[in-house]
Amino acid sequence: MHTAGLEGVFTDGERLYTRNSAPGTSVYGERLVTFEGVQYREWVPTRSKLAAYIRSGGTFFPLHADSRVLYLGAASGTTASHVADIVTAGTVYCVEISPRSFRDLVPVCEARPNMVPFLADATKPHEYSFGVSGVDVVYQDIAQKGQAQIFLKNFKAFSARSGLLVIKSRSEDVTQDPARTYEEARRQLQAGGLKVREIVRLDPMEKDHAMIAVML
Ligand SMILES: C[S@@+](CC[C@H](N)C(=O)[O-])C[C@H]1O[C@@H](n2cnc3c(N)ncnc32)[C@H](O)[C@@H]1O
Incomplete structure (x- = not known):
């Protein structure tokens, strides 16, 4: 087991892992692996769009050990739990x-x-907002129209500095070419004052989805 080149992300040369912050427990049936006395959870790219982003070559990775992350659309915690494994002091x-x-x-x-x-x-x-004092990173994965605007609203409300936004093309317009939908999201984010660092398509792991990485 060694670092995958991103803070808190590990690999055995084939699969991705995070250090299990709740040892002995698996969140979505992922494999648990112990190496040199440390337990890791496999991070499955067909289950988690953040892992799919890394697997698809995404390099902008704003998560650090002390990051405060606002995670919108946490569902049952599949990806959010891996984020929690990474931001150990955040x-x-x-x-x-x-x-x-x-x-x-x-x-x-x-x-x-x-x-x-x-x-x-x-x-x-x-x-x-009563329970969130300010965040470093906004991560958003909600299948709803207007994804870029919802992201911008939260980014500003909590004075974030960087973020990762999943765009599900079909939620914006089922008939439009996904590439155009991603470009439209880019325009909206830039118009909102953010710098778009990367747009990474997640196909085939997540069909018609892209991750947009941004910073202030
Ligand atoms: C694709 S799932 C998220 C999967 C999750 N991010 C993961 O990787 O483990 C989208 C989630 O967004 C939630 N959602 C949709 N609209 C929302 C909204 N306006 N506010 C909060 N959550 C929302 C849905 O209920 C659903 O659980």
């Missing part, structure tokens, strides 16, 4: 609108001291 504020997914998210957060769950709507930052 915090992952997890926002999820679906009560059903939230029920599965809560025990994942309870097992990790640095994950805080909010049952809330990411289009309404005031619903969770």
Whole structure:
């Protein structure tokens, strides 16, 4: 096991892993591997778009050990738990609108001291601003129209400095060529004052999805 070249991300030469911050527990059925007394969780790129981004050649990686991350669309915590493994001295504020997914998210957060769950709507930052003091990074993965605008609203509300935005092309316009949808998102983010560092398509691991990496 050795570093994959990104902070907190490891590889055995073939698969990706993060250090398990809740040893003995698996979140979505991923394999647990112990190496030199440390337990790692396999990070599966067909289950997590952040792992798919790394596998697809994404290099802009704003997560550090002390990062405070606002994670919008946490679902049941698959990717958010890997983020929590990476930001060991930081915090992952997890926002999820679906009560059903939230029920599965809560025990994942309870097992990790640095994950805080909010049952809330990411289009309404005031619903969770009481518990989020300011963040370094916004990570967003919500399948809803207007993804770039929702991202910008949160980025500004919490004075973030960098971010990763998943764009699901079909959520914007099912009939439009995904490449045009990604360019439209780029324009909106730039018009909102952000620098777009990378746009990485996640196909075939995630069909018609791209990750847009941004900074102030
Ligand atoms: C594709 S899933 C997220 C998967 C997750 N990011 C992962 O990798 O483990 C999208 C999630 O966004 C949630 N969602 C959609 N609209 C939302 C909103 N306005 N506010 C918060 N969550 C939302 C959905 O309920 C769903 O759980």
